[in-house]
Amino acid sequence: MLKKLEAPLAILGEISHRCPLSCAYCSNPIELIEKNKELDTDTWLRIIDEAADLGIHQIHFSGGEPTVRKDLEQMVEHAHKRKLYTNLITSAVLLTRERLEKLKKLGLEHVQVSFQDSENENANRIGNFKGGHEKKLEIAKLVREFDMPLTINAVMHRQNLHHLDDMIKMSVDLDADRLEVANVQYYGWALKNRAAFMPTKNQLEASMEIVEKARKDLKGILVIDYVLPDYYAKRPKPCMGGWGRQFLNISPEGNVLPCHAAETIKSFKFDNVKDKSLSWIWENSEPFNKFRGTDWMPSPCKTCDRREIDWGGCRCQALALTGDINAVDPTCEFSPLHEKIFGSAAEESSNEAPEFIYRLYSNKEVEPIKK
Amino acid sequence: MIDMKERLLLKSETIPIIPKHVRFEFNEVRKEWVLLAPERALYPDKIAIAVLKKCDGKVSIQMIGKELAEIYKAPVEKIIEDIIVMLQDLADKGFLKEC
Ligand code: SF4
Numbered sequence: 528m529l530k531k532l533e534a535p536l537a538i539l540g541e542i543s544h545r546c547p548l549s550c551a552y553c554s555n556p557i558e559l560i561e562k563n564k565e566l567d568t569d570t571w572l573r574i575i576d577e578a579a580d581l582g583i584h585q586i587h588f589s590g591g592e593p594t595v596r597k598d599l600e601q602m603v604e605h606a607h608k609r610k611l612y613t614n615l616i617t618s619a620v621l622l623t624r625e626r627l628e629k630l631k632k633l634g635l636e637h638v639q640v641s642f643q644d645s646e647n648e649n650a651n652r653i654g655n656f657k658g659g660h661e662k663k664l665e666i667a668k669l670v671r672e673f674d675m676p677l678t679i680n681a682v683m684h685r686q687n688l689h690h691l692d693d694m695i696k697m698s699v700d701l702d703a704d705r706l707e708v709a710n711v712q713y714y715g716w717a718l719k720n721r722a723a724f725m726p727t728k729n730q731l732e733a734s735m736e737i738v739e740k741a742r743k744d745l746k747g748i749l750v751i752d753y754v755l756p757d758y759y760a761k762r763p764k765p766c767m768g769g770w771g772r773q774f775l776n777i778s779p780e781g782n783v784l785p786c787h788a789a790e791t792i793k794s795f796k797f798d799n800v801k802d803k804s805l806s807w808i809w810e811n812s813e814p815f816n817k818f819r820g821t822d823w824m825p826s827p828c829k830t831c832d833r834r835e836i837d838w839g840g841c842r843c844q845a846l847a848l849t850g851d852i853n854a855v856d857p858t859c860e861f862s863p864l865h866e867k868i869f870g871s872a873a874e875e876s877s878n879e880a881p882e883f884i885y886r887l888y889s890n891k892e893v894e895p896i897k898k
Numbered sequence: 899m900i901d902m903k904e905r906l907l908l909k910s911e912t913i914p915i916i917p918k919h920v921r922f923e924f925n926e927v928r929k930e931w932v933l934l935a936p937e938r939a940l941y942p943d944k945i946a947i948a949v950l951k952k953c954d955g956k957v958s959i960q961m962i963g964k965e966l967a968e969i970y971k972a973p974v975e976k977i978i979e980d981i982i983v984m985l986q987d988l989a990d991k992g993f994l995k996e997c
């Protein structure tokens with residue numbers, strides 16, 4: 528156990544970037560890691576051991592699509608043995624009854640299924656995967672049939688926010704425990720499609736009302752997590768509970784990141800699990816230490832009473848939108864650039880939405896399915 | 899088809915239990931009690947730990963209250979009231995069921 532530094536709480540294992548869907552809002556990097564560069568089974572099992580020894584509580588298996596890996600079973604089994612709480616974050620389209628049942632037997636404790644919409648046609652259009660929505664419904668039902676808790680993850684945006692009510696209803700019908708309403712985050716591939724996804728202010732205001740009401744009506748039945756899109760918020764959200772405070776993210780090739788978008792910061796060299804132990808990295812890795820705590824902060828943050836709440840917001844976003852990694856997160860209204868960026872977002876969403884540029888694992892752009 | 903859930907409203911005769919998918923355990927590395935649920939980890943305080951240890955599906959809130967009232971030398975009604983508030987919050991988050 529580390530002395531001066533608190534050990535992380537959870538680990539997000541992006542075990543593969545491969546994915547059968549081609550969501551236009553994918554926030555994974557433009558350059559995906561190829562299959563032959565993925566960490567092997569033994570390395571993942573070692574990571575799990577090191578995580579348990581550090582006192583980490585939870586492991587989320589994610590991607591890409593984690594079920595593309597045939598050794599997911601081994602990882603889940605081992606994590607469970609080491610008493611880590613196991614969570615599978617999946618698009619569900621590759622899962623079968625047999626595989627889910629096996630994963631459950633090996634110790635899988637929670638499943639999160641992503642949905643692109645509540646309505647068939649639009650959902651399959653957004654994910655560009657025929658039959659995907661039906662498959663997701665089927666697997667979500669199985670999760671509950673096997674008596675595992677279910678979270679529905681719904682990425683909402685301009686082209687499906689009008690179905691938010693239905694999405695909530697769908698989650699209740701599926702007997703989900705939790706609904707996570709996420710707004711598109713404009714990193715990686717998603718930035719190409721910002722204009723197609725940016726919701727209008729009216730849409731957002733309506734969505735907040737819907738969520739507030741549903742939270743009241745469904746108290747004790749469905750927990751709804753809702754994060755306001757960055758571009759309309761007045762204050763940034765804390766990055767993963769604060770940079771290098773609670774989370775570790777491991778990329779398919781083994782780079783250890785403070786957050787899943789951190790590799791957009793090209794000036795950083797991230798340490799890799801193949802060279803160093805998890806605890807060494809947590810304690811010593813330069814990118815982790817660079818924005819840990821409050822010492823690094825620019826001037827409005829340094830004295831701000833929210834500095835230990837949002838921890839200065841998101842570094843990836845500060846870099847992407849201002850060009851300066853050390854700048855105040857421009858989602859904060861105290862950022863000198865806040866007005867400018869807020870304004871451009873509002874303008875984008877008042878124009879007509881362009882067609883999506885889909886993401887494909889091969890990185891080629893594909894023809895959209897016609898509306 | 900699965901039955902639709904209803905909100906669980908705790909009363910003093912409710913027998914609370916921590917559901918299978920929620921883990922209440924002592925982390926040997928961190929040396930602290932934690933309540934683990936999907937995507938969440940809660941660190942209960944001393945009193946909450948004492949209450950949660952009794953949420954084993956065998957005793958009612960009333961009985962838990964009586965026991966704790968003796969230990970902490972406090973009025974039973976007040977303790978039961980506090981336990982209900984605390985556990986109701988956990989139940990609403992899906993961390994607690996009734997037996
Ligand atoms: S730095 Fe930004 S992109 Fe990265 S996790 Fe934090 S909030 Fe997300």
Ligand code: SF4
Nearest residue numbers: 827828831833834859
């Ligand atoms: S000034 Fe800094 S610490 Fe304060 S709210 Fe804005 S980003 Fe957060």
